[in-house]
Amino acid sequence: MIITSINRTEAFRYLGIKSTPDNATLQLADECEKILLAEMAPKFCWSYAEIFKHSDTSVKLSGYTLSLDGNDISAHLDGCIGVVLMCATLGNNVDMLLRKTQTQDMAKAVILDAMASTAIEQVCDEAEKKISARLENKHLIWRFSPGYGDFPIEVQKDFLSALNAQKVIGLCANSSGILTPTKSVTAVIGVHKKSVQNKKHSCESCNMRDRCNYRKTGGTCQ
C-alpha cells in the first residue's frame, strides 16, 4: 500500500493546533512528512467471518475461537451478518525513527508522532476501501477498535492470533495489550447485507468522553 501524503489538518488537530500553525511548525511539518513517508512501510491484513451467535454482551464468529465481548461492540454490530477483522501497521522503522528523533529534537518528535498517528488512520481508510471492493454486495459500517467503549483492550492477543498478524504483517501486542510496532491499529468492521445508515460515532461509548478537549468546547472528533 502506498500513501503519498499525510493529512496535515488531522495531524495538527492531534497536536491541539486550532489555528494556522506558525512558520517554524509548518517548516518542521514539511520535513517530518518527508521523513515519515520514507520510513513507513504500511501493511494490513484482514479476514471476513460470519457471525453465528449474537447476544447483548458478545458476538461469536464461525470458525474462530475469537469472541468479541462487550455491550458496545455487540450493539454496534446489531443487524450485521458478519464482520471484517482487520489490522494495519506502519512497521518497525517508524518506532525507531520516533525513538531516534526524541533523543534529538522533541519538537520534531511530537509532530512526527502526530503525523504517524494520522498516517495509520489513512492506511486503515485505504485498506477499508480495498476490503469493501472485495466484498461485493456487502455493506461495511465504521471501524470499531479494542479499547473503544467496553470492548476490552485485552482482546488484542487473541485478535492478532485470529489474523495470524505476526506472520502476515509483523504485528504483535505486549502483555498490556499495547500493539507493537506502536503505530498500528486493530479493528472490527461490521458487515451488513443491505445498505444501512452508517451510525455516527457516539461520545457515549467513548473512553475519552470525560477528558475530551473537543467535547469541552462543544464539538466532536468527527
Added chain:
Amino acid sequence: MKKEKFYKLLSENEFVFLDGAMGTMLQSKGLETGGVPELLNLTKPEWLTEIHSAYVSAGSQLVYANTFGANRYKLAETGKSVAEIIPAAIANAKNAVGDKALVALDIGPIGQLLEPTGTLSFEDAYDIFREQIKAGKEADVVVFETMTDLYELKAAVLAAKENCDLPIICTMTFEQNMRTFTGCAISSMAITLEGLGVDAIGVNCSLGPRELEPVVAELSKWTTLPIVVKANAGLPDPVTNTYDITPEEFAESYVNLVKYGVKLVGGCCGTNPDFIRAVVKKLDGMKYTRPEVQLEAAVCTPAKTVEINQPRIIGERINPTGKKLFKEALKRGDIDYILNQAIQQIEAGADILDVNVGLPDIDEKEMMVKVVKAIQSVTDLPLQLDSTRPDVLEAALRIYNGKPIVNSVNGEEGSLEAILPLVKKYGAAVVGLTLDEGGIPKTADGRFAIAEKILDRAQKIGIPKRDVFIDCLTLTASAEQKAVMETINALHRVKTDLGLKTVLGVSNISFGLPNRELVNCNFLQMALTNGLDLPIINPNAALMTGAVRAYKLLTNIDENASEFIAAYAESSMTTSMSSTSSAPVQQKSGVTDLPTAIANGLKSEGAKITEELLKTHDTMDIVDNMLIPALDKAGAEFEQGKIFLPQLIMAANVAQAAFEVIKSHMSAGGETVSKGKVVLATVKGDIHDIGKNIVKVLLENYGFDVIDLGKDVPPETVVEAAVSHSVKLVGLSALMTTTLGAMEDTIKLLHEKNVPCKIVVGGAVLTPEYAEKIGADYYAKDAKETVDIAKKIYAE
C-alpha cells in the same frame, strides 16, 4: 551424537526433503482459527500421527513436530505447560515416522516483540526458548523458523547452544523487499548466524517459491552453510483462506532454486503432502550444486551490513577518557548524552562506532549493556565493543544485535585465552593489538610476529581469518618519532603478507604537538596508503573524515566520486574543512537577546548569545532573569492557546541549548544550577513515552535535573531511584487503561516504602479524580502543568 545423524542425512542425499505445513493440515481436520494447535498433541494425537505419516509417505526425511507455538507465553491461558506439550509432540512425531525420518523440535517466534519496540527483554526471550529446548531434547534437530527479528533468533540460538547438543536450523521470513518485517537484511542474518555456529540457514513462509528466488539468490552470496527453503503455496486469499498455486507449479519453481545451493527443501503455509511429493519427484535426478562463495570481512546490525572492503571509519567519541562531560553523563546515567554522541558521529560520517564506558566508579558491565541496547535502539550502525574486561565484553557480546567487533585481544597469553573463546562463541570479529608480555615491540618485525601469533591462535579455535583485524599501535610522534614508520611498516606487512584487515587509532600520533589535526591528517593518509582499513578517528573532525573520503575518491573506491560529492556538494569546502565541527554554517538572524531567540525557536542563536552573556553575566542571573522568564512567557502563551505544543517545545529546545552552554561553563568551575532532581518514568508495561519525554525537556529547561528511567519501568526501579537520588518529586506517566494498574502499584510501593516524595501523574487516560483515587499527590494535564507543580514543590 545427534549432529552426526543430521550430517549423515545431509551427506547421503543430494537434497533433504522436509515436510509441509502443519497448521494448514490441522485446520483441514477441524482446528478453528485462533485455536492453539499444540494442544492437539494431547487431545488428538492420532491427527498428528496421520499428518506426520502422510508427509513421510510423500518423501519427507525430516519432519517438524507440532511445537511451533509451544512456549510459555502462547500457552499461558491453556492450562498446559511447555513440559507437557513438547515431549508429547515429539513422541507423536517419532511414533509416526519411526526410522524413516528425523524429527525436529520446531520453534517459532514467541509472539511478542522484543525490546526496543516491544517490552520483552532479550534475557526473558532467552529464558522462554531455554524452557522449550530443555523440553525437546528427544528431538534430532532444533529448528527456529518464521523468525523476523534477528535479536529474537539470537536469543533462541544461544539458548539452544547452551542447553542442548542438537544441530540447529534457522529460517527467517523475508518480504519481497528482501527484508524481514523488523528490517533485517539477508546479509546480516547470514553473517550473524554463521558466526553463532548454526548448522543450516534459510527462508520460510511469507511468499511462494517463485517470489523467493531473489531472496535465496542473495542468501547464497553470504553463507557457506547448507541453505533451507520452505516456501508457501503462493499467496493467501483473505476471504477463502486458500493459497494460489498447485503442487506442480510449486515443484517447478524449486527447480530454479537448486542452482543457489539449496539443500533442504519443504513447504510452509498452504502446502500439504502432495506438494512435497511433487517436489521430491521433480528434483529426482538433479544434483545439489553449491556455488563457490568467498566470504569477506563484514560486521553488522540487523538492518545494516558493513563490509570491510574499503576504509571504514570507526568513531571513537563514545569513550570517557579525557572527557569531563562524558564522565559526568556516565555517572548520572544520562543515556541521552551518549546517544547524542552516537548520532552526531553517524551524521558526520562514521561507519562503525566504538563503545567504551569504562570508568572506575560505575558498574561498567551494567552500563555497557545499557548503552549498547540504547544505541541499537536508535541507530543501525555496527558497534565495536571496547573494554579491558572480559566479563564486560561477554555481557555486551551476548546482548548485541548482529555481528560486532571486539576491542580487543593482544598477544599476552592471558588475553588470548580470555578473549578469543568469547569472540568464537558469539561470532564476532576481533581487534588484535600487537603487544604482549614484553610490551609494544619497537620494530615492525616484532609487531608483525605478534600479529601472526594472534592470527594463529584465533584460527586454532575456529575464528575465520577474515574476522581478525590487526592494530599495529600508534605511538606518540613527539615522544617516539622513530617509531612512527615502524607502525606504518608493520601495518603494511600485516595487510600484504598476512592478508588481514588492519585497524589503527590515529589521534594519539600528535599528542603533545601543536597543530595536531595537521599531523593526524597526514598520518592518516600515510596509513591509508599503506593499507589501513579501519581508522579509529573522531568523525566530527571534518578534516579527518574528509581525508578518508578524499582517499576513497583518489583510489577509485568511491566511483564517480558520488560519496564525496554527496558529502560536500552543498557546503562550501573551505568552510567545512577549516572548522573542527561539521555543524552547518549558521545563518545570521540578527537576533541578539535570549528571550527573542527563545520565543522564535532559534537554537543556535540561543547558544551563541548565551556564550556571549557568560562573559558579562553571572550564570544564575542568566538562568533566573532571562531563561526562565522567557520560558514562562512561552508557557503562558501555550496555556492561552496563543502558541501550540511544537512551538512550546521549540522554545524549550533553545533554552536547552543555552543550558548546555551554561553547564559546560560551570562544570569547568564546579558550580551547579540545579533547581532539584525529579524522577520520571513511564510505568511498567507501557511503552508510550513521548509525553514523558516532553515533560523531561521542559523540566530540564527550568533547571531541574531529570532522572529519566525510560519506559516500561518496574515499580521497584522507581522506588530505588527516588530513594538513591533523594528526590522530592516523582512523575509517572501511563497512556493505556491497561497500564493504570501498574501506575497504582508504583504509587503504592512508594508509599509502602515511605519514600518522602510527592507524586505527579499524567497521561491520556487519566483524570484528576482517578489520580486522586490511586494515591497520587498531583494530576498534571500537560507538561507545562508538571513544571508548575515541580516549581511549587521545590519552592517549599
